[in-house]
Amino acid sequence: MKNLKNQLYIGGEWRDASDGGTFDVLNPADETVLSTVASGTVEDAMACLDAAEAAFKPWAAKSPRERGEILRRAFELFTDKLDEIARLITLENGKAGSDAMGEAKYAAEFFRWYAEEAVRSEGYLGMAPSSGARLMVHQKPAGIGVLVTPWNYPAAMGTRKIGPALAAGCPVVLKPASETPLTMLALMPILEEAGVPPGVVNILPSRSSGAVVGAMLADPRVRVVSFTGSTEVGRKLLHAAADNVVKPAMELGGNAPFIVCKDADIEAAADGLMVAKMRNLGEACTAANRIYVHRDVEAPFVEAFTAKMAALKIGNGLDESVDVGALVNAETRDKVDFFVRDAVDKGATLRLGGTRPNGPGYFYPPTVLTGVPDDAACLRDEIFGPVAALQTFEDEDEVIARANHTEYGLVAYLYTADMARGMGLAERLEFGMVGLNRGLVSDPAAPFGGVKQSGLGREGGKEGMLEFQETQYISTEW
Incomplete structure (x- = not known):
């Protein structure tokens, strides 16, 4: 150029x-x-x-x-x-x-x-x-x-x-x-x-x-x-x-939890996760990294979210029809690929993507993993790519404890139809920012930053x- x-x-x-x-x-x-x-x-x-x-x-x-x-x-x-x-x-x-x-x-x-x-x-x-x-x-x-x-x-x-x-x-x-x-x-x-x-x-x-x-x-x-x-x-x-x-x-750094409560609007939560996970191809410290879905709504949520991920077009970002461009370098692409292979090897189910394309460019497809085990590497480190790692929960105290069980505390996301529940849970989350029924928190008018590490x-x-x-x-x- x-x-x-x-x-x-x-x-x-x-x-x-x-x-x-x-x-x-x-x-x-x-x-x-x-x-x-x-x-x-x-x-x-x-x-x-x-x-x-x-x-x-x-x-x-x-x-x-x-x-x-x-x-x-x-x-x-x-x-x-x-x-x-x-x-x-x-x-x-x-x-x-x-x-x-x-x-x-x-x-x-x-x-x-x-x-x-x-x-x-x-x-x-x-x-x-x-x-x-x-x-x-x-x-x-x-x-x-x-x-x-x-x-x-x-x-x-x-x-x-x-x-x-x-x-x-x-x-x-x-x-x-x-x-x-x-x-x-x-x-x-x-x-x-x-x-x-x-x-x-x-x-x-x-x-x-x-x-x-x-x-x-x-x-x-x-x-x-x-x-x-x-x-x-x-x-x-x-x-x-x-x-x-x-x-x-x-x-x-961040390791953002994304919590979908039992009473959440499934379509709105799936749309919110698309923003929290796929904005900037997931190459963001604010990207949803650990996704917790209430067991009672797992099936409809996974179906809705996977369909949205599958509809994304991958390719050169200069093409206006493309939704998912290239990752920034080979190291980032290879790290994302490692996270997916590690999770699958440890028992996760691959619902979408997961195969690195051939040819030039540092591309990786939109990928959905369910049943991700607790010892998967992607749950401890930032994925920094278009990979969604889903787990389930049944109890709110349990999911808050799991969400907070990280050295990081940048941002968390939470979806619920009950605003009182949402505010109560948000205050218990040990993060500098919380997206309550929103998949985007960044705003020039807001104080952006985290706690802990x-x-x-x-x-x-x-x-x-x-x-x-x-x-x-x-x-x-x-």
Whole structure:
């Protein structure tokens, strides 16, 4: 594909890596090379911090309205290019065009939301009860943020971090996933046109992720690290951040339960599972991973859900008729295939799919497994693919205990016709988010994040901007 941005973006300039290093970005649908991209070094990382440091005070000094207007303009320009951005997402990530367009629209919304939140950084004035001193509390920009984004949402995971950082007055260095750097690079001309000054946003693609991110976290100029990815990598970044007490925002792994109660609307629950499981081909930390269906409604639910899965068309995501595109790489496809074979070997019943297609591309068909045993590997780890693993339950206390029996706590889904039951069960679920009769929880206006090993902090909502701010209190008398 021609005219793709493939250099580092530092201080408003495009440049090659300091050592001339590059890496290839592949099209997951046919395994061809889309582009050869500059691979940043530690020296380049320091150049990014230099640029961000120079931009920090002028950007922070802008009024909240000025920053908000620039973000609003970024939303408008991004929206004008939705088709182009969605196509690029499909090319480097593999997802179907409908999924890519959904992500592009979602990504744009973070600019609109934080254009509005930029002017609502609230403080308060009070009187200390014991001393009578006046207390003035307000929020200040925390400083330079290092943003590390994953490959599954190459646009939205970037804008979900850039938006609140810029609204708060912080410059950033973003290290995109090596599988999908092109979308973030394509965003930079949009931000330039919107009025973002040089150095406020810097993009550092690199195959040496550990070295460049580690070097930046060791630099005292960095005050925030925002990471979306696996819990394993998140733990390492937390260790690195601890040495300089860098403020962490971690959106880590998930193992989402999806509970279908006896009284649930079967058709609505099946539709909800299609969203919770198949959005983004299941390559999402929010994807339904452990599906618990009440034994009394198992047969009709499995029939309804399997029919919907069977109707999906698999193929190159650039084809508008395709519902299921390619997984991002061979490793992800092979891991999904392992999970299916492991479950079947241990006694699960294969209702649909389960056979890896021949030919180029990292494809895997929509797959339904029932009677999945408790020792199946897919119940302990994120499947990250179009595979639904179903079990049954009879007692609500039992299913809540099973749902909570995981180190993760990002999101859970629950379907019931009784709202009182639903609210009661939702409060017992040890997860940062619950979809109650909804298969989708992500929203720019909501605080996205988990508990336990699923992360620290929140993205989106009012809380998202607080991750890039520090609270200052001034004590005085008059």
